[in-house]
Amino acid sequence: xxxxxxxxxxxxxxxxxxxxxxxxxxxxxxxxxxxxxxxxxxxxxxxxxxxxxxxxxxxxxxxxxxxxxxxxxxxxxxxxxxxxxxxxxxxxxxxxxxxxxxxxxxxxxxxxxxxxxxxxxxxxxxxxxxxxxxxxxxxxxxxxxxxxxxxxxxxxxxxxxxxxxxxxxxxxxxxxxxxxxxxxxxxxxxxxxxxxxxxxxxxxxxxxxxxxxxxxxxxxxxxxxxxxxxxxxxxxxxxxxxxxxxxxxxxxxxxxxxxxxxxxxxxxxxxxxxxxx
Amino acid sequence: xxxxxxxxxxxxxxxxxxxxxxxxxxxxxxxxxxxxxxxxxxxxxxxxxxxxxxxxxxxxxxxxxxxxxxxxxxxxxxxxxxxxxxxxxxxxxxxxxxxxxxxxxxxxxxxxxxx
Numbered sequence: 367x368x369x370x371x372x373x374x375x376x377x378x379x380x381x382x383x384x385x386x387x388x389x390x391x392x393x394x395x396x397x398x399x400x401x402x403x404x405x406x407x408x409x410x411x412x413x414x415x416x417x418x419x420x421x422x423x424x425x426x427x428x429x430x431x432x433x434x435x436x437x438x439x440x441x442x443x444x445x446x447x448x449x450x451x452x453x454x455x456x457x458x459x460x461x462x463x464x465x466x467x468x469x470x471x472x473x474x475x476x477x478x479x480x481x482x483x484x485x486x487x488x489x490x491x492x493x494x495x496x497x498x499x500x501x502x503x504x505x506x507x508x509x510x511x512x513x514x515x516x517x518x519x520x521x522x523x524x525x526x527x528x529x530x531x532x533x534x535x536x537x538x539x540x541x542x543x544x545x546x547x548x549x550x551x552x553x554x555x556x557x558x559x560x561x562x563x564x565x566x567x568x569x570x571x572x573x574x575x576x577x578x579x580x581x582x583x584x585x586x587x588x589x590x591x592x593x594x595x596x597x598x599x600x601x602x603x604x605x606x607x608x609x610x611x612x613x614x615x616x617x618x619x620x621x622x623x624x625x626x627x628x629x630x631x632x633x634x635x636x637x638x639x640x641x642x643x
Numbered sequence: 644x645x646x647x648x649x650x651x652x653x654x655x656x657x658x659x660x661x662x663x664x665x666x667x668x669x670x671x672x673x674x675x676x677x678x679x680x681x682x683x684x685x686x687x688x689x690x691x692x693x694x695x696x697x698x699x700x701x702x703x704x705x706x707x708x709x710x711x712x713x714x715x716x717x718x719x720x721x722x723x724x725x726x727x728x729x730x731x732x733x734x735x736x737x738x739x740x741x742x743x744x745x746x747x748x749x750x751x752x753x754x755x756x757x758x
Contacts, residue, residue, distance in 0.1 A: 369748075369749075373746075373747060417709075420709060420724040420727075421724035421725070421726075424722075424723070424724065424727065424728075424729055424730075425727075428730070429728075429729070495722075496722060499709040499722060499724070499747075500709070500747050502708075503709055503747065504708075506707055506708060566718075570732055571732070578734065585715075590715065591715070607718060
């Protein structure tokens with residue numbers, strides 16, 4: 367039971383963190399629960415579909431279907447996160463300042479919600495497909511152990527939900543004025559981390575071989591497998607043995623986001639005021 | 644700032660990165676190793692390969708459950724569905740002993756010995 371608990375918790379942990387951040391980012395936006403709930407639901411359904419077709423997916427692209435699929439959905443999430451940051455930099459002031467009609471603001475506000483719903487869906491899909499495969503294997507095996515494993519899995523899932531709530535309420539303790547800047551930074555780091563994970567998948571598929579030398583090994587300092595290592599992996603894309611290409615892409619996403627946000631209008635000071643009024 | 648500028652920045656960034664990104668794998672001779680996974684065990688559970696050459700592992704999962712081949716030191720992880728085969732690309736490695744395991748069942752362990 368404990369093994370099942372640990373395996374499921376490990377998988378839902380990352381999704382829990384991401385959903386928690388997205389909930390905090392969208393704190394005051396009307397209808398956000400519907401959008402994020404929709405993202406979770408769609409992600410969970412897609413995870414089941416992916417789990418069923420894992421075998422077939424693997425056979426695509428000379429056995430590298432899984433890797434390319436993961437890289438593609440991570441890439442999609444990076445675009446959505448970056449676009450969200452740019453959109454908020456551009457429109458955040460108008461939205462919060464009620465410079466536009468409320469109705470129009472709400473209508474426009476659904477655009478970044480859609481982007482974040484996609485991000486949530488992708489997170490749930492990636493982690494959920496492994497959980498579904500693992501639990502399916504459990505259900506397929508007979509005997510009394512199946513029940514106890516399923517209970518372990520459910521507790522693991524509940525703990526993942528706990529991580530989500532902790533993240534959300536932790537972020538909500540940040541004063542509203544600082545929250546916008548914090549979440550913008552969090553989203554940017556999240557995007558850079560996901561981009562570098564996508565690079566790792568392309569490297570595993572042998573599609574990306576340039577600069578694939580491991581730049582350093584900081585496993586002695588912070589292991590990927592530790593709970594802090596896992597948290598850092600999700601939040602800032604920490605990995606104990608990054609390749610040079612992962613670092614290049616990481617830096618490029620940070621730089622690009624910084625430039626796009628600067629260019630899309632509002633100054634940092636104005637955006638802070640724009641935060642939540 | 645106009646959308647044009649934003650688009651220009653995107654284009655420049657993409658152009659700057661493209662020579663790095665577009666690099667298809669060279670046709671390197673990879674050592675191919677076959678192994679199976681059945682009844683929660685790797686067979687064989689000790690593999691051998693020569694150093695400084697890329698390695699391709701072909702893992703047949705004969706069990707009715709999915710498994711996840713994982714190795715921290717080889718920097719690979721791959722889910723292999725029930726009754727199917729997974730291909731795992733491993734970079735050229737220095738001589739040494741590299742442990743691997745099933746992430747869904749940590750009792751299943753093995754090692755790749757690179758000489």
